[in-house]
Amino acid sequence: MNDLFSQPEGDEFYTKIQDGLIHFQQGFLPREKADYMFQTLRDNIKWKQESMNMYGKQVMFPRLTAWYGDTDRPYSFSGITLQPHPWTPELNNLQEQLDSLCSIHFNSLLLNFYRNEKDSIGWHQDAEKELGVNPIIASISLGGTRRFQLRRKDDHTNKMHFDLGHGSLLIMAGALQHHWQHAINKSTVPCGERINLTFRTIK
Numbered sequence: 173m174n175d176l177f178s179q180p181e182g183d184e185f186y187t188k189i190q191d192g193l194i195h196f197q198q199g200f201l202p203r204e205k206a207d208y209m210f211q212t213l214r215d216n217i218k219w220k221q222e223s224m225n226m227y228g229k230q231v232m233f234p235r236l237t238a239w240y241g242d243t244d245r246p247y248s249f250s251g252i253t254l255q256p257h258p259w260t261p262e263l264n265n266l267q268e269q270l271d272s273l274c275s276i277h278f279n280s281l282l283l284n285f286y287r288n289e290k291d292s293i294g295w296h297q298d299a300e301k302e303l304g305v306n307p308i309i310a311s312i313s314l315g316g317t318r319r320f321q322l323r324r325k326d327d328h329t330n331k332m333h334f335d336l337g338h339g340s341l342l343i344m345a346g347a348l349q350h351h352w353q354h355a356i357n358k359s360t361v362p363c364g365e366r367i368n369l370t371f372r373t374i375k
């Protein structure tokens with residue numbers, strides 16, 4: 173798929189970075205809707221602390237996760253395969269909003285729950301082959317603000333970051349996943365619970 177195939181109309185939607193496209197919008201969800209979504213997802217999502225095998229040892233993920241979406245689309249990452257739970261009405265509503273914004277069908281959603289500033293996700297790129305060549309990944313954040321870091325794969329000193337606030341939207345597109353890694357590092361500054369939703373399309 174051409175990396176601009178699903179780009180919404182209008183030159184201004186994405187910011188071009190070196191080898192990738194980014195759209196960032198603080199306050200994408202109005203405050204009331206973001207508050208409602210945070211509480212509903214916190215209380216009703218089937219959160220689980222997964223573990224992965226690292227050098228022969230089972231290591232717990234430093235956050236809770238859940239996988240929702242079209243139920244015929246299992247997803248594998250970090251050595252585990254997740255079967256999705258069916259969309260809830262709230263998630264389906266958000267999915268439809270993002271489908272129409274990005275002119276694409278997001279059929280899968282990975283949710284991350286960061287219980288406090290010590291929860292994290294390490295440096296990685298979303299490059300599983302099920303996501304296709306140049307995936308569009310739409311990420312909504314709810315709750316405590318955390319710093320989302322990006323760094324070039326070929327030069328770790330070449331970095332940028334976005335502080336993802338309550339209700340913000342970050343979309344990564346183009347060839348970004350080939351050339352950049354991203355992470356939410358642990359912080360020493362106390363921060364509240366945070367939920368992140370990354371909408372994806374499994375081919």
Ligand SMILES: O=C(O)CCC(=O)C(=O)O
Binds near residue numbers: 298356
């Ligand atoms: O929590 C975030 O903002 C990032 C999540 C992430 O990188 C992922 O799910 O692949």
